[in-house]
Amino acid sequence: DAGITQSPRHKVTETGTPVTLRCHQTENHRYMYWYRQDPGHGLRLIHYSYGVKDTDKGEVSDGYSVSRSKTEDFLLTLESATSSQTSVYFCAISPGTSGNLEQYFGPGTRLTVT
Amino acid sequence: AQSVTQLDSQVPVFEEAPVELRCNYSSSVSVYLFWYVQYPNQGLQLLLKYLSGSTLVKGINGFEAEFNKSQTSFHLRKPSVHISDTAEYFCAVSVPLNYGGATNKLIFGTGTLLAVQP
Numbered sequence: 001d002a003g004i005t006q007s008p009r010h011k012v013t014e015t016g017t018p019v020t021l022r023c024h025q026t027e028n029h030r031y032m033y034w035y036r037q038d039p040g041h042g043l044r045l046i047h048y049s050y051g052v053k054d055t056d057k058g059e060v061s062d063g064y065s066v067s068r069s070k071t072e073d074f075l076l077t078l079e080s081a082t083s084s085q086t087s088v089y090f091c092a093i094s095p096g097t098s099g100n101l102e103q104y105f106g107p108g109t110r111l112t113v114t
Numbered sequence: 115a116q117s118v119t120q121l122d123s124q125v126p127v128f129e130e131a132p133v134e135l136r137c138n139y140s141s142s143v144s145v146y147l148f149w150y151v152q153y154p155n156q157g158l159q160l161l162l163k164y165l166s167g168s169t170l171v172k173g174i175n176g177f178e179a180e181f182n183k184s185q186t187s188f189h190l191r192k193p194s195v196h197i198s199d200t201a202e203y204f205c206a207v208s209v210p211l212n213y214g215g216a217t218n219k220l221i222f223g224t225g226t227l228l229a230v231q232p
Contacts, residue, residue: 031217042118042204042222043158050217058211058219090157094218101146101165101208101218105157 003027004106006091012112019078021109023091025071031094032074033058033103034066036087043090049074081113116141116209120223128231129197135190135226137179137205146208147188148220149179153201161203164188175199200230 003026013019023032030051035043035058045058047066055066063085067075078085088110092103117140127133139147146165150158162173169181179190188205206220 033219040224042224043220044222045219048211048217048219056211092220102148102160102163103220104160105150107157 004091004093004104006089006106006109008109009107010110012114013081014114015082016080019081019111021076021089021091021111023074023076023106025074025093027093027095028071029093029095030071031096031103032068033092033094034064034074034076035090035092035105036060037090037108038087046076046089078111081111083113085111086113087111116143116207116221118205118207118221118223120205120226122226123224124227124229126229126231127195130194132193133191133195133199133228135203135205135228137188137190137223139186139188139205139207141186141207141209143209145181145183146218147179147181148206148208149173149177149188149190150204150206151175151201152204152225158204161190195228195230197230197232199228202227 005024007022033048034046037043044060049055049068065077090108091106094103119138148163149161151161164171164181172178202225204225205223208218211217211219
């Protein structure tokens with residue numbers, strides 16, 4: 001158990017509304033990631049963080065922003081949700097061992113944009 | 115560009131039969147490979163990893179994988195599957211996010227659904 005929780009676990013929202021997903025870890029790992037999972041695509045990286053206030057874009061970052069004001073929390077915000085952002089969102093941490101190569105995942109948030 | 119290919123989207127197999135899930139990768143840098151398992155409505159769990167050393171890697175739940183550099187493959191195997199192994203399996207390669215390689219990301223294949231039948 002990597003000590004990762006995500007909230008909410010399920011959310012239904014309307015197009016155009018802002019949405020914030022939260023990832024919380026209990027073990028003070030430096031590296032945190034947000035991925036989205038879609039059928040036929042596997043998981044794709046949205047944003048990542050390498051420390052408090054240190055974040056950067058992944059491969060599918062359009063329409064998303066992130067913030068990390070504390071080591072334990074990494075927030076993903078959809079500024080104006082669209083139907084194409086309907087997906088399952090996973091947060092991950094890297095413990096920093098082995099050159100932060102391996103990652104451990106939270107339980108996911110299923111987001112539906114109607 | 116780095117990529118991972120899982121050719122089989124679904125693999126049906128009978129209980130107690132052996133299984134192999136195929137994974138091929140493309141990477142121009144040092145290769146670090148992983149298999150993850152996802153049970154229905156759950157997150158991804160690390161099954162096993164290859165970072166260096168022995169090319170035969172053993173993981174949890176009786177799974178193993180073999181790193182084959184010449185064939186750029188990292189196939190997952192289990193000699194005898196159980197109903198409880200029914201899940202989706204993802205192969206992934208770790209690559210640097212930026213020049214200098216201080217931070218890595220995982221590139222995933224599209225997944226293989228292992229369907230174990232009684």
